[in-house]
Amino acid sequence: MILKKIAGTFCISFFTLFVQSQPSVALTPPMGWNSWNLFEEEVSDKLIRQIADALVVSGMANAGYQYIVIDDFWVGGRNANNELFPDLARFPNGMKALADYVHAKGLKLGIYSDAASLTCGGVTGSYNFEEHDATTFAKWGIDYLKYDYCNAPDDMVSAFTRYKKMGDALHKTNRAIVYSICEWGQREPWLWARAAGGNLWRTTWDMRDTWQSDKYDNGHNGILNTIEKQKGLEKYAGPGGFNDPDLLVTGLFGKGKSSSLNGRFNGCSLTEYRTQFAIWCMLASPLMVNLDVRNMDTAVKAILLNKELIAIDQDALGNQAxxxxxxxxxxxxxxxxxxxxxxxxxxxxxxxxxxxxxxxxxxxxxxxxxxxxxxxxxxxxxxxxxxxxxxxxxxxxxxxxxxxxxxx
Structure with a gap:
């Protein structure tokens, strides 16, 4: 088992010598909004259009929040040509029309899939259909892919292989698509994610809406738990590739089934939310909010629009503190x-x-x-x-x- 791990690590290290040339994306950490923690399976065409409108009206778009990422549960299945199609009850206009609407607002659209046959939510994933799906995403006008790792093998070599296969497929489309590797840090993706084509890679389990959790090893990360896990990872971050400590729970106040675990975590204080945002900026982390931007608390909005903090996060050097x-x-x-x-x-x-x-x-x-x-x-x-x-x-x-x- 030890020899297998050493061999796998050597193989991945060898591949890092041949990192493919990528479009110039994620030269600074991506900023935007993600549907997961608050909306989960309630994501829809109508919601995404409303979020796009709200990002513009609130001033968040002007501050740099440009990616709107549709997380899990959007897939309806595959057609006779093995092409993905959305759940038509919630996305009746299709993804191309939705992308066109988002682009017309000066924003970019992201989508979600999984490196297995099924996603975390149990809908169709992309394993063995990487080129099909990458081509479909590019045709729709997708600008960002969050690629999860549920229902996939535990070992590092399999993870690298599966992620690189999708990374290569995205590269072949010749579309500038940010590639977000959502592997949760168990297989140390900071060592190999760039070689797989990744622009950001998760370093921890999912973020929960609490300051500190005593269930850390079971995937229940609070803000402080996640901060502690970032030490020593700064050498892997830089323009085009960043460590990702997961979504900002800033401003959720206990809302959202995933971040609160159905009410188990009741949210944080305004001070703790400000601390999370500030430290994410110091760490050159992606700034992906998931609160309801249509109805933001004034004090939370002031945190998320703090120009000086955002400038620290978006500094051209791309250094992680x-x-x-x-x-x-x-x-x-x-x-x-x-x-x-x-x-x-x-x-x-x-x-x-x-x-x-x-x-x-x-x-x-x-x-x-x-x-x-x-x-x-x-x-x-x-x-x-x-x-x-x-x-x-x-x-x-x-x-x-x-x-x-x-x-x-």
């Missing part, structure tokens, strides 16, 4: 940005308010004199050698660092 301090309830991230700048995120993981002070040189390995500004409070630290302050439980501070004396 590295954890520099991980002790005594504190987690401190450093992210190098374009323009000779840094973003620093300080997270209070404890359940009580606490004061902090972190030296730039000794703790964060940032040398010289810097001007620091905390984004949420707009507090300035002039020519500072340290970042200091106080944080409530589960809150975070984001400092933007520029060389002292430079114009911002």
């Amino acid at each position: 590295a954890a520099m301090v991980d002790a005594n309830g504190w987690l401190v991230y450093k992210k190098e940005l374009s323009g000779d700048r840094f973003a620093i995120c300080i997270l209070n993981r404890s359940n009580a308010t606490a004061a902090y002070s972190f030296n730039l040189e000794t703790a964060l390995k940032i040398y010289g004199q810097w001007t620091a500004r905390e984004i949420f409070s707009n507090r300035q630290l002039r020519a500072s050698k340290a970042v200091t302050g106080e944080l409530a439980a589960h809150d975070c501070a984001i400092f933007m660092l520029s060389k002292a004396g430079t114009k911002k």
Whole structure:
């Protein structure tokens, strides 16, 4: 068994030498909306059109949220030519007409399938029909594919093989389709997903609408559980390929069968939601919301439209923040940005308010004199050698660092 795993890992490493040329997609982490946590099997043509309208009217489209991803349960089956078709009761106009509507709004449409015969929801998957389905998606005008791994083999080599087969099929269409590998991190996709053609790859189980879950190993990830799993993965992220810690539960407040597990998880505080969004931006994560954007809480909308946080996520360098301090309830991230700048995120993981002070040189390995500004409070630290302050439980501070004396 050990020899088989070593051989499989070597095989995958060998393939990384021959990563295919891809269209220029996902040079920064994709931003958008996904139907899964809130709507599941209730997804429909009518809903997607309403979401497209709401993204434009709310200002989210202008902020960069451009992909609308239809998750599981959309498939009706295959026709006599083995082509997928949607559930016509919920998508009576077909997918091409829906894609045309979304595109007319200046947005892009995503879709879902699975690397097995059946999806997680039990409808038709794409295994052994990869080229058929990739061609169909391209013909419809699809811009993003989320490709799941339910009902598929456990081993890494099979996962790589199945994902690469779809990656090759998407590449052959010559359409710029973002390829989202939804393997949940069990087979370490950060090692091989780029070689399979992936633009983003899941690093954990599904996100749940809670700060922390004690059921972590059974796929019940809270926000903090997921944050802890991202340490050390920063070296695998960069333009064209990003680690994906799953959807933003920001703003769900316990709604949605999947994220709340039918009411088992009751949602998070506004502080915890802001922390999730801020850290996802630090981690160069895809920013895929799944709240009802037709009816957004004003405070949640302010979080999701924070231009400075979005700019950190979308920075051209594509760097994922590295954890520099991980002790005594504190987690401190450093992210190098374009323009000779840094973003620093300080997270209070404890359940009580606490004061902090972190030296730039000794703790964060940032040398010289810097001007620091905390984004949420707009507090300035002039020519500072340290970042200091106080944080409530589960809150975070984001400092933007520029060389002292430079114009911002």
